[in-house]
Amino acid sequence: MADDTRSIAAVSLAVGHGHRPVVDGVGFALFPGQMLVLIGTNGSGKSTLLKTLTGLLKPQGGDVFVLGERPGSQPARVAYLPQHPVSTYTLPLCVEDIVTMGRFARRGLLGRIDSDDRQVVRESMQRTGADEYAQRPLRDLSGGQQQRAHLAQVLARRSEVLLLDEPTAGLDVAGRRLVADLIAQERALGVTVVMATHEIGDADTADTVMLLAQRVVAQGPPDSALTDAALREVFRFTERH
Amino acid sequence: MRLSLFATCIVAVTCAVAGAFVVLRGLSFVGDALAHGVVPGVAVALLVGFSGVLGAAIGAAVMMAGVGVVNRRFSLSRDTSIGLLFVGMLALGVIIQSRSASFAGDLTAVLFGEVLGVSWSDIVWQGVALVAVVGVAWVCRRPFLLLSVDEGLTATSGFSPRRYGNIMLAMVALTVVASFQTVGTLLVLGMLVAPAATGALFGRRISTVICVAAAVGAVSSYVGLLVSYHADLAAGASIVFVAVLMFCLAAVVIEVGRWLGRRRGIRHPHDHPHVHEHVHG
Numbered sequence: 001m002a003d004d005t006r007s008i009a010a011v012s013l014a015v016g017h018g019h020r021p022v023v024d025g026v027g028f029a030l031f032p033g034q035m036l037v038l039i040g041t042n043g044s045g046k047s048t049l050l051k052t053l054t055g056l057l058k059p060q061g062g063d064v065f066v067l068g069e070r071p072g073s074q075p076a077r078v079a080y081l082p083q084h085p086v087s088t089y090t091l092p093l094c095v096e097d098i099v100t101m102g103r104f105a106r107r108g109l110l111g112r113i114d115s116d117d118r119q120v121v122r123e124s125m126q127r128t129g130a131d132e133y134a135q136r137p138l139r140d141l142s143g144g145q146q147q148r149a150h151l152a153q154v155l156a157r158r159s160e161v162l163l164l165d166e167p168t169a170g171l172d173v174a175g176r177r178l179v180a181d182l183i184a185q186e187r188a189l190g191v192t193v194v195m196a197t198h199e200i201g202d203a204d205t206a207d208t209v210m211l212l213a214q215r216v217v218a219q220g221p222p223d224s225a226l227t228d229a230a231l232r233e234v235f236r237f238t239e240r241h
Numbered sequence: 242m243r244l245s246l247f248a249t250c251i252v253a254v255t256c257a258v259a260g261a262f263v264v265l266r267g268l269s270f271v272g273d274a275l276a277h278g279v280v281p282g283v284a285v286a287l288l289v290g291f292s293g294v295l296g297a298a299i300g301a302a303v304m305m306a307g308v309g310v311v312n313r314r315f316s317l318s319r320d321t322s323i324g325l326l327f328v329g330m331l332a333l334g335v336i337i338q339s340r341s342a343s344f345a346g347d348l349t350a351v352l353f354g355e356v357l358g359v360s361w362s363d364i365v366w367q368g369v370a371l372v373a374v375v376g377v378a379w380v381c382r383r384p385f386l387l388l389s390v391d392e393g394l395t396a397t398s399g400f401s402p403r404r405y406g407n408i409m410l411a412m413v414a415l416t417v418v419a420s421f422q423t424v425g426t427l428l429v430l431g432m433l434v435a436p437a438a439t440g441a442l443f444g445r446r447i448s449t450v451i452c453v454a455a456a457v458g459a460v461s462s463y464v465g466l467l468v469s470y471h472a473d474l475a476a477g478a479s480i481v482f483v484a485v486l487m488f489c490l491a492a493v494v495i496e497v498g499r500w501l502g503r504r505r506g507i508r509h510p511h512d513h514p515h516v517h518e519h520v521h522g
Contacts, residue, residue, distance in 0.1 A: 054397050075399030082393045091265065091389060094445040101390065104383045105398040137445050 004068055007032050007161055007192035008053065014061035015045065015052040021060050022048045022214055030208070032160070035183065035193040037203040037222075040212035040234055046196040047083060049212070050165050053194060054080045066161060075105040079159040081150060083166050095141070095149045096134040099125055102156030124156040125149075127182060144175050151182065162186060164195040168202060180205070200226060245423075246466055248359040249480060251367045252420045252432060253458025258378050259416040260437030261450045262409055265389035270320060271308075271410065272433050274327035275417045276426045278304025280334025283351050283421070288341055293351075294366065297421055301414035304330055305407075354425030356466065356476035363422055370419030377412045381405055386447060424477040431481030432458060439488045442495060457487050 006029045014024035023045035030036055038046035051057045052064065055072015064070075067077055079102070091098075102124065103117045125131035128148040138146055151167060162183075168176045183193055184205065195202065203209045209225040211217040211234045218230035263272050282300025286293045304326055311322040338351070378385065384405035387395040392402040413433070420429045436457035437450065444450030465480030 051393070054393070056393050056396055072396070075397055078397065080393065080397040082391050090267070092441045092444055092450065093265075093386070093389075093447065097386075097446055098390065101383075101387055101394070101398070104387060104400075107383075108399070109380065109383060135445065 004065075005031060006065075007034070008036075008064075008066050008194065010062065010064040012062035013049075013052070013059055013064050015048045015057065016060050017048065017057065019060070023212060023216065024061060026062070026210075026216060028208060028210065028219070030192050030194070032190040032192055033187045034207040035187060035195065035205065036208045036210060037206040038194065038196040038210050038212055039198070039200060039203060040196075041198065043214070044212040044234070045214055046212050047165055050080075050163050050194060050196050054078065054163055056080075076157075077159050078161045078163065079105075079154045079157040081154045081162075081164045081167055083169070091138045094135050094137055095130050095152075096121065096125070098138055098149050099130065099134075099152045099156050102153040105157055105159075120158060121152075121156050124152040127155055127185075128152040128178065144171050147171060147175065148178070151179065155182065155186075160191060162191055162193045162195075164193065166197055167195060168197065168199060176202075200231070242357070242466065242470065244359055244361070244364065245356045245476070246462060248364050248367060248423050249356060249462035249466065250459050251364065251371055252423050253436065253462050254455045255367070255371045255374050255416050255419060256429070256432040257436055257440070257451050257454035257458050258374050259413050260433040261440060261447060261454055262378065262385050262389070263413060263433055264437040264441050265447070265450070266385075266409070268409070268413065269430070269434050270323055272413055272417070273430045274308070274323045274330075275301050275304055275410075275414050276421070276429045276433075277327050277331040277334075279417060279421060280351060280426055281330055281337055282334075283426075284334045284337035284341075287351075288337060293422065294418060297418040298414070300330065300334075301418055305410055305414065350425075351421070352425050352427045353475060354421065354423050354428065354477040356423055356469075356480070359423060367419050367423070370415055374412055374416055374419075377408065381408055382447065385409055424480060428477050428481040431484055432461075435481070435484035435488050436461065439484075439491045442488075442491050457484060461487060 008028070008030045011027050013026040014021045015026065016022040026049060028036060038049060040046045048057065052059055053066060053071050055070070067074055099121050100113065100117070103113055103120065107113060107117065122131065125134055128151045130145070130148045130152045133141060133145060138149060141149070147167070154162060154164070168179050171179065183195070187193060197203070203222050203226065206222055208220065209222050210219045211225060211230050213234045217233050218225045218227065263269060279297035279300040282296035282298070282303070283293045284296070286296025307326045308319070308322045311317055311325060384395055384400035387398055387400060388402060388405060388409065395402045395405065416433065417426070417429050420432060424432055436454035439457045440450035440453035443453050461484035462480050465483040466476055468474060468483070469476040469479040
């Protein structure tokens with residue numbers, strides 16, 4: 001894959017927890033600036049696929065490469081937004097410090113956080129509006145404000161690949177528009193985006209949409225993949241399981 | 242008395258550093274389990290006649306290894322594994338201790354400490370432990386902070402959650418082993434959690450949380466020793482009780498501040514019900 005320009009490539013990929021596959025036969029390729037949106041209900045496999053791309057879960061079969069390497073091997077070049085970080089509602093640390101954590105992947109264990117890093121942190125908070133409450137503790141903020149802080153942390157990583165697990169969940173209209181704008185700005189800079197979501201509207205600007213229901217139900221550009229039949233199957237999956 | 246105050250202040254600072262991460266990461270139960278896990282090790286050391294500190298270290302290591310094995314091999318939740326090992330180790334400690342001729346006295350000393358019996362050699366050992374704990378916390382501050390937010394975030398930032406989680410536990414274990422002779426295994430958790438929890442009420446940065454915790458721990462040590470001396474009370478218990486009282490006092494001050502803020506028409510963020518823009522999707 002050394003001379004490959006693809007940011008992410010998956011061939012016959014099987015993903016799951018432990019030895020239990022959740023989705024198999026996944027195949028796609030993304031080039032710099034492209035976006036793949038994974039749509040499905042809870043348990044459909046979209047977060048599992050995303051975690052496999054981050055390296056948090058090992059692939060159960062097939063091949064997958066992120067920036068030409070195995071997932072998880074280039075933390076400074078790949079950023080991940082988890083669905084909802086575990087201690088969000090008890091953490092006393094201020095937003096600025098949470099966003100600064102986005103620079104840790106680049107600086108490692110002992111590298112100095114310098115003025116350039118602090119500038120990146122400030123800019124990232126300004127882009128999400130989190131600068132308005134930079135000195136307030138995370139636990140005192142509403143869910144939407146917390147999500148903006150976590151988004152700022154992801155942006156502060158200045159990575160080439162963004163892996164976002166339901167970044168718009170629970171956000172109001174303004175918050176959703178902000179996320180869409182941020183993703184568009186990042187893509188314009190050549191950043192590749194993979195986003196998991198429940199919302200069909202989030203797929204409007206995607207290059208590729210993948211509908212999941214513990215299998216790949218449909219895949220392709222939004223216009224061809226988001227058919228009534230495919231959507232019915234994806235959203236009936238919840239009723240059956 | 243001065244030696245005791247010096248020893249408890251070293252314990253207070255050591256516990257402040259380790260306790261800040263215990264509170265941020267929600268490891269209080271693990272801290273409690275470690276504190277009780279050292280009891281059989283100390284009991285064996287007392288019976289056989291080797292160093293109580295070495296026995297405590299072995300006890301803590303066995304406790305953590307046991308939790309890891311039960312947790313991984315039998316698919317039980319972490320708190321179940323910890324609860325199981327915690328009572329098992331405590332019971333084993335009491336059984337071993339009951340073989341001793343001076344059972345009651347030894348057990349009391351292990352559980353509640355001997356603040357007034359500390360020697361310079363204890364203080365030197367505690368000082369070494371303090372330097373080690375501060376060193377580990379400083380070097381590993383980034384993965385430790387990431388762990389307090391999310392393990393997935395830690396891993397995707399290039400730090401192994403397992404490796405740094407274990408280092409954090411080893412740091413807590415060292416703190417417990419270094420502190421139990423002064424405040425006892427039952428009460429060391431109080432010094433780990435109460436000052437750090439007070440720090441977390443006020444601190445917005447990890448450094449502030451640690452500094453407030455260290456100050457609360459030191460003041461608790463001084464006031465606790467003073468009260469125990471004049472009222473003839475158990476010294477270790479007095480220190481920990483003062484630390485918990487200081488947390489309660491801090492919580493009351495914060496509540497009064499919020500109440501005054503509401504009266505002036507300033508709404509505190511905590512007053513907003515967390516119903517809008519939640520991200521639990």
